[in-house]
Amino acid sequence: MSGPILFLLALGLGLAGWIAGRARAWAFRKSVPDGRLASLPNYHAWYVALWIAVPVALFAVVWSATAPSLILQSVLSTPEASQLPAFGFQRDNILREAQAVASGAAPAVFNEAAKPLIEPFREAMARYNLMGFAAALVIAFLAGAFAYLRLKPDFAARTRVERAVMFALLLASLVAILTTLGIVASLVFETVRFFGMVNPIDFLFGTQWNPDPMSGADNPDASRYGAIPLFWGTIFIGAIIAMIVAIPLGLMSAIYLTQYADPRLRKWLKPALEILAGVPTVVYGYFAALTVAPMIRDLAQSVGIEGASSESALAAGIVMGVMIIPFVSSMADDSIAAVPSAMRDGSLAMGATRSETIKRVLIPAALPGIVAGIMLAISRAIGETMIVVMAASTAANLSANPFDSMTTVTVQIVAMLTGEASTEHHTTLSAFALGFVLFLVTLALNFIALRVVRRFREAYE
Amino acid sequence: MTRVHDNLEPAEAKMAANHVSVFYGDKAAIDDVSIEIPNEYVTAFIGPSGCGKSTFLRSLNRMNDTIPSARVEGEITLDGEDIYKSGMDVVQLRARVGMVFQKPNPFPKSIYENIAYGPKIHGLASGKAELDEIVEQSLRRAGLWEEVKDRLEDSGTALSGGQQQRLCIARAIAVDPEVILMDEPCSALDPIATAKIEELIDEISGRYAIVIVTHSMQQAARVSQRTAFFHLGKIVEYGRTSDIFTTPLEQRTQDYITGRYG
Numbered sequence A: 001m002s003g004p005i006l007f008l009l010a011l012g013l014g015l016a017g018w019i020a021g022r023a024r025a026w027a028f029r030k031s032v033p034d035g036r037l038a039s040l041p042n043y044h045a046w047y048v049a050l051w052i053a054v055p056v057a058l059f060a061v062v063w064s065a066t067a068p069s070l071i072l073q074s075v076l077s078t079p080e081a082s083q084l085p086a087f088g089f090q091r092d093n094i095l096r097e098a099q100a101v102a103s104g105a106a107p108a109v110f111n112e113a114a115k116p117l118i119e120p121f122r123e124a125m126a127r128y129n130l131m132g133f134a135a136a137l138v139i140a141f142l143a144g145a146f147a148y149l150r151l152k153p154d155f156a157a158r159t160r161v162e163r164a165v166m167f168a169l170l171l172a173s174l175v176a177i178l179t180t181l182g183i184v185a186s187l188v189f190e191t192v193r194f195f196g197m198v199n200p201i202d203f204l205f206g207t208q209w210n211p212d213p214m215s216g217a218d219n220p221d222a223s224r225y226g227a228i229p230l231f232w233g234t235i236f237i238g239a240i241i242a243m244i245v246a247i248p249l250g251l252m253s254a255i256y257l258t259q260y261a262d263p264r265l266r267k268w269l270k271p272a273l274e275i276l277a278g279v280p281t282v283v284y285g286y287f288a289a290l291t292v293a294p295m296i297r298d299l300a301q302s303v304g305i306e307g308a309s310s311e312s313a314l315a316a317g318i319v320m321g322v323m324i325i326p327f328v329s330s331m332a333d334d335s336i337a338a339v340p341s342a343m344r345d346g347s348l349a350m351g352a353t354r355s356e357t358i359k360r361v362l363i364p365a366a367l368p369g370i371v372a373g374i375m376l377a378i379s380r381a382i383g384e385t386m387i388v389v390m391a392a393s394t395a396a397n398l399s400a401n402p403f404d405s406m407t408t409v410t411v412q413i414v415a416m417l418t419g420e421a422s423t424e425h426h427t428t429l430s431a432f433a434l435g436f437v438l439f440l441v442t443l444a445l446n447f448i449a450l451r452v453v454r455r456f457r458e459a460y461e
Numbered sequence B: 001m002t003r004v005h006d007n008l009e010p011a012e013a014k015m016a017a018n019h020v021s022v023f024y025g026d027k028a029a030i031d032d033v034s035i036e037i038p039n040e041y042v043t044a045f046i047g048p049s050g051c052g053k054s055t056f057l058r059s060l061n062r063m064n065d066t067i068p069s070a071r072v073e074g075e076i077t078l079d080g081e082d083i084y085k086s087g088m089d090v091v092q093l094r095a096r097v098g099m100v101f102q103k104p105n106p107f108p109k110s111i112y113e114n115i116a117y118g119p120k121i122h123g124l125a126s127g128k129a130e131l132d133e134i135v136e137q138s139l140r141r142a143g144l145w146e147e148v149k150d151r152l153e154d155s156g157t158a159l160s161g162g163q164q165q166r167l168c169i170a171r172a173i174a175v176d177p178e179v180i181l182m183d184e185p186c187s188a189l190d191p192i193a194t195a196k197i198e199e200l201i202d203e204i205s206g207r208y209a210i211v212i213v214t215h216s217m218q219q220a221a222r223v224s225q226r227t228a229f230f231h232l233g234k235i236v237e238y239g240r241t242s243d244i245f246t247t248p249l250e251q252r253t254q255d256y257i258t259g260r261y262g
Ligand SMILES: Nc1ncnc2c1ncn2[C@@H]1O[C@H](COP(=O)(O)OP(=O)(O)OP(=O)(O)O)[C@@H](O)[C@H]1O
Pocket: B024, B029, B047, B048, B049, B050, B051, B052, B053, B054, B055, B056, B067, B069
C-alpha cells in the first residue's frame, strides 16, 4: 500500500542525489588544473541518482509484497484477534473488512466482529509504514553516500552510467521476449489439453470441421475436428488468391515508382500507396462484403457458373490482396532502390533497354528482398480475419472452387472463442490448438523470410 | 580555343564532336568542345577533377540520358552519323560504343552470365555453343580466362577488384563494340591489378577506338597515343601523347602535367 509512496520517495531522493552529485562534480572542476574531468558532471549526477533510486525502488517492490503479510501477522498476535473464528471463510471476511476500514477504503464495517480489529490494524499499518519509510531512507542514505564518496575527478562515471543504460535496454527487450514466451506457453498448455481429448492426427489430417458445442464436455467426436478445410481455406484465400492479386500489382507499382515515375509524382504516389496499409481491415471487409462479393457472384452467374455463393473465397482473397499490395510494394520498392545504380548503369551501357535492365538485373538483384516482402505479406494475410468474416463466411468447405464460401483458421478461432461453450469445453480449446498451429506456420514463414534477407546481404559485400 | 598540335598524322575519325556543350540544368559542364576520336587509337582524357571528363565521355554513348537534368547541345557523330538525331536507336548505339566504369560493377550473377548478358540481349549467339564460344573468347581477350575457366558458375561479385574490372572489360568486349569508353578504370585498383589492365588495354588497342579517362599521367603516357587536356569544361590542348607530355603548347597543360596545378 505504501509502495507508490516509496516509489515517489525513490524518485525524490534520486533527484536529490542527482543535484548533489552534480554539485560535487562541479566542485571537482575547480580543483583540477585544466578543469577537465574523466566524465562530464552530468554523468556523475546520474551515477549518484541511479545508486539511490534503483535500490530504493527495488526495496519498494519487496516491501509492498511483504508488508501486508507482516501487518496481518502483527494484528493476529494482538489479544483482540483471539476472538476470531479459528479459520475459514468467516475469519478471512472479518479480517478483510477490518483492514478495508482501517486503510480508509471502506466507510464502516457490516460485521460487528470486525470492529475491535480496526484499531489494531490502524496501529500496525502506521508502524509498518513508518518502518518502511525509515528503511527506505537508510538505504537511500547508505547507497547514496557510497556513490557520492566514490566520485573523483578521474572517476569513470560515464562507463558506469552507460552500463546502467544498457542494462535498462536489455531489460526492456526481455519484457517483450518474455511476454511472447508466456503467450506461447499458455497456448501450448491449452493445446495440450485439447490434444488430450482429440487425437492430433485426427486434428491435423481430418477433412471435416464441424465442432458441436452442444455435445458432452469430455468425449468429443474427433472426426468433427479435422482442421484441413480451415488450413486449406487460409492458404487458398491468403496465400493463393490474395497473392495472385498482390504480387504482380505490388511489384509493378514498385517498379514504376522506382524506375519510371517522375520524382514529383513519386513523392505523392508512394505515401498514397502506403496509406492503404493504414486503412482498418473492417473497412476492407465492408468493401469485400458489400461491393466485391455481389459483383463476383453476378459475374459468375452471368457466365453460367452454377451455385456461386454471395460469400466467396474469391471476394475475400481479392480484397485481401489489395490490402497487402502496400506491404509487397514497399518492400520491393526499398530493395530495388537499394540495388546500386552502378548495376543499372552497367546494364544500360551494354545497350539493354530499361525493361530488360529491370527484368534481368534489378529484379534478380533485389529478389531476396522482394521474396522477404512477399513472405511477410503472406503471414500478414494468413493472420487476417476481418475480411474473411465479412466476405467468405464461416462455413468450412474443402473446395478448390474460388466461388465457394470458405473459412479460415483465424475466423474459426474467433467463432470458437466467442461461442456459447464454457472455457473448459473442447470447442473452446480447439481455438487454442488452431492458434498454436497457425503460430508455428507464421513463425516458419518469418524465419524463412529472415534467412532470405540474410542471403541478400551476403550477395553484395 | 583548343590548341591542336599540327604534327598529327591523319587518322580516320571514328567519332567526332562538333561544338558540343553539356548542361546539368542551367549549368554548363562542357562548353563548346570539338574533338575527333581516331579509330584504332587509344585517346586519353586528362584534367583536374570536376573539369567535365566523365560528363563528356558519357555523352559519347548517351549515358547522360539517364540523368534527367542533363542536356547535350551540338553534334556528336559515330562513323559520320549524328548519335543525337531523333530516331537514333540508343540501344544499338550503346552496343557499338561500350563503357567501363570507374568502380567495377559486375552484375550479381555468375561470371558466365555476366559475359553472356550483352550477347543475349542483342541476340548475337544462335545457340549455347556459340554463346560459350563468345564467353571464352571475351574472357581470353580480357586476360581472365585462365583465372576463371574452372569457376564460371561462381558469382562475378566474388572476384577480386582487379578481376572484376577485367570482367567488366570482357563484358564490354563480348558485344563486339567499335568504341570502348573507360572512365578511370584503374582508380579503385592496386598497382599490380592496374598494370594488368594497362596490359590488357595495350593488347586490345588497334582493334577498337578506345577512350580512357585517367588521373595518372604515367598511365596516360603508357597506354595512349593521343591525349586531350580538359580544363573548366573545355579541351585546352590536344595532340600526340608524347608531344603533350614533352612539349605542351599551353601553360595550363604544362602546369597540370608537372603537378603544379592548383
Ligand atoms: N549528375 C550531375 N548533376 C549535376 N551536376 C553534375 C552531375 N554530374 C557532374 N556534375 C557537375 O559537372 C561538372 C563536371 O563533372 P564530371 O564528373 O564530368 O567531372 P570529372 O572531370 O569527371 O571529374 P573527376 O575527375 O573528379 O571524375 C562538375 O562541376 C560536377 O559538379
